Amino acid sequence: MEATSTADEPEAKVDFILKAAQKRLGVYGYEKTTMQEIAADIAMSKAAVYYYFPDKESLFKAVIENEQKEFFRLLEHRIAELTDADQMVMELVELRHTLFRKFLNLSKFRLSDNQKVKPLLMDLYNKLREKEKNILVTIFNHGRESGIFQFEDAAELAILFSDLLQGIRFMEMKQMSSIEMTAEENNHMVKMLRDATLLFINGLKYNKILQPIN
Numbered sequence: 001m002e003a004t005s006t007a008d009e010p011e012a013k014v015d016f017i018l019k020a021a022q023k024r025l026g027v028y029g030y031e032k033t034t035m036q037e038i039a040a041d042i043a044m045s046k047a048a049v050y051y052y053f054p055d056k057e058s059l060f061k062a063v064i065e066n067e068q069k070e071f072f073r074l075l076e077h078r079i080a081e082l083t084d085a086d087q088m089v090m091e092l093v094e095l096r097h098t099l100f101r102k103f104l105n106l107s108k109f110r111l112s113d114n115q116k117v118k119p120l121l122m123d124l125y126n127k128l129r130e131k132e133k134n135i136l137v138t139i140f141n142h143g144r145e146s147g148i149f150q151f152e153d154a155a156e157l158a159i160l161f162s163d164l165l166q167g168i169r170f171m172e173m174k175q176m177s178s179i180e181m182t183a184e185e186n187n188h189m190v191k192m193l194r195d196a197t198l199l200f201i202n203g204l205k206y207n208k209i210l211q212p213i214n
Contacts, residue, residue, distance in 0.1 A: 029108025
């Protein structure tokens with residue numbers, strides 16, 4: 001990989017480290033990746049890597065945070081190009097699954113098997129969930145204002161929908177044959193997520209149809 005001799009600014013060095021970590025994690029997973037290997041990939045001393053990231057857990061967290069930032073950047077861009085709320089919801093579900101797959105690929109371990117990393121990831125998940133909920137609230141309200149959806153509380157609805165998707169991911173993960181998701185398992189999860197989303201969206205539309213005409 002490219003050395004860091006041309007990267008003098010701290011932000012550039014952090015970016016080099018994160019990209020190297022992301023690449024190695026994607027191939028070997030969390031457990032089989034070491035700080036020494038990441039440092040070697042970018043011709044940097046291990047001490048220099050530790051200067052920016054005190055341990056592998058903090059580096060892994062930073063990589064996941066970068067993935068989440070990219071997810072929201074892309075999601076906001078895609079949603080801005082759409083006008084229908086139901087399409088926005090489906091776009092969120094599709095991109096959220098892509099983020100989920102990236103996380104599985106970077107970690108390559110079951111959360112129950114690594115108690116040290118689990119608290120870090122729980123904090124990241126809670127932040128992701130909160131921001132995702134806020135975006136869903138905006139989408140649902142847009143759907144109600146445009147006359148597509150009918151419901152009482154957008155925040156409660158966003159939490160319900162988020163829990164529904166998380167439940168599907170959890171159940172599908174429990175049935176995985178190995179740490180890495182096969183193409184067949186991925187396709188099945190995608191189908192379950194899409195089917196559940198369509199049922200949810202159609203329910204909001206059905207509520208609109210049932211509303212009495214004043």
